[in-house]
Amino acid sequence: MKTFPVEKRKTILDDDQVLIKKIRKGNKAAFEELMRKYNRKIFNFIIRMVRNDEVAVELTQDFFIKIYTVIDKYNFEYKFTTWAYRICYNLVIDHIRKNQMQMESLDGDAVSQKEIISSENYVKDDGFRILSDEEVKNHLWKLVDGIPLKFKEVILLRYIQELKYEEIADISGLPVGTVKNRIFKAKEILKQEIEKDGMLK
C-alpha cells in the first residue's frame, strides 16, 4: 500500500474536500460540480495518452465512476487531486497495458514524430510566412503525442494536470529524480524535433 508523502493537510478543508463531504452525504449536485471542475483536464490527459476519442470518453466515465465508488476511502489529510490523478493514471496505464498496439509505445518504440506529422498533414512552415505562436504551440503538442509513453506521461502530468515533480513522482511511483530527468529528456526530444522543422526561428 502506497503512502501519500506530499502536501499533508490536517484541519482546513479546501473546496474539493468540502464537495467530497457533500458527495458522501449523497449530494448529487456536489458530485456534478466536482466532475465539471476536473472533466476537461482528465479528458485531455486521457485522450493524449490513448489517442482515441471513444476510448477517452469511456475511460473518463470510468474514472468518475471509480472516484464515486471509492470516495469513502479518500483521506482528508491529503490533496484530492493527488489521490484522483493517481486513480486516473492507473486506469489509463492499465488500459494501455491491455492494449496490444500501445504495448509498443510502452517499450519505447514510439511512432516517429515525422510519421505522425506527415500522416496528419500538419501545418508546416512553407517559407513564405512566419508561423503564429498558436501554430507553433499546436505543432509542439502534436509532437508530444508522438514521443515514447514514459516521456509523454510525465509531460502530460506536469503540463496538463499542472502537477509538481513530487506529485508526479507520487502518482507514477517513480523517484523524483527520474521524473525530473524524464521531463528534461522529453523537452530535449521536443526541442530537437521542433528545431529540425525550423519552427522556432
Add this chain to the structure above:
Amino acid sequence: MECLNEERIQDYLEGTLNAMEARLIRDHLLACPGCNARHKTDLKINRHLQHPPLLNPPDSIIASVLRTLYPGTSFYFSIIALIAASFAFLVTWIYIYFDFSNSSLIQALKLTSKSTSGWIANLIKVVSSVFSMIYASFKAIHSFVSYLLRIDFGPEIVRGVVLALSMIFLYSLIHLFSRKFKEKRK
C-alpha cells in the same frame, strides 16, 4: 562562470534552483549570447507547454456518469410503492372517518391477534398498538385543547388533523424507504 548545460537552463526555467544559483545563472545569461539564445528557445518551449491546447470533452460524459450513479426509481418499485401507499392511505382513512370515536377497529385488531399465531399476530399487534397510540394521543390533545380554549372541537377537525399527520408520516416513510433502497442498489 562556465557556459550552462541544458539541464541547468531547465532547472532555472522550472524554478527549482535556490536564489543564489538563480542569480548566478541570470547574470551569466545576460553576459553570454550563446546561452541566452538557448535559454530563449527553452523558454519558448516551456511557455507553449504551460498552455496546452485543451479539447472540450463531450457533455455526454457527465450526463452518462450521473445516469449510472444516480438512476431514477425503477418502474416496478414505483408500482409497489404506489400500491403500498394506497393501501395504507385507505386503512388510515377508514379508521379515522368511521372508527375514531369508538375505536372498535383497535378492539377488532386485538381480538384478531389473539386468535392468530406467528408473525401475522405480531404484525396485527403492532398495527393495533400504532392505532391505539394515535387514538390515545389525539383524544388527549383534543380534550386538553378543548378544555384550555373552552371550545369543543368537533370530531371532523380532529379527524382532519389526524389524517393530515398520517399522510405526512406515510410520505416520510416512503421517501426514507426509497432513499435507502436506492443507496443499497448503488
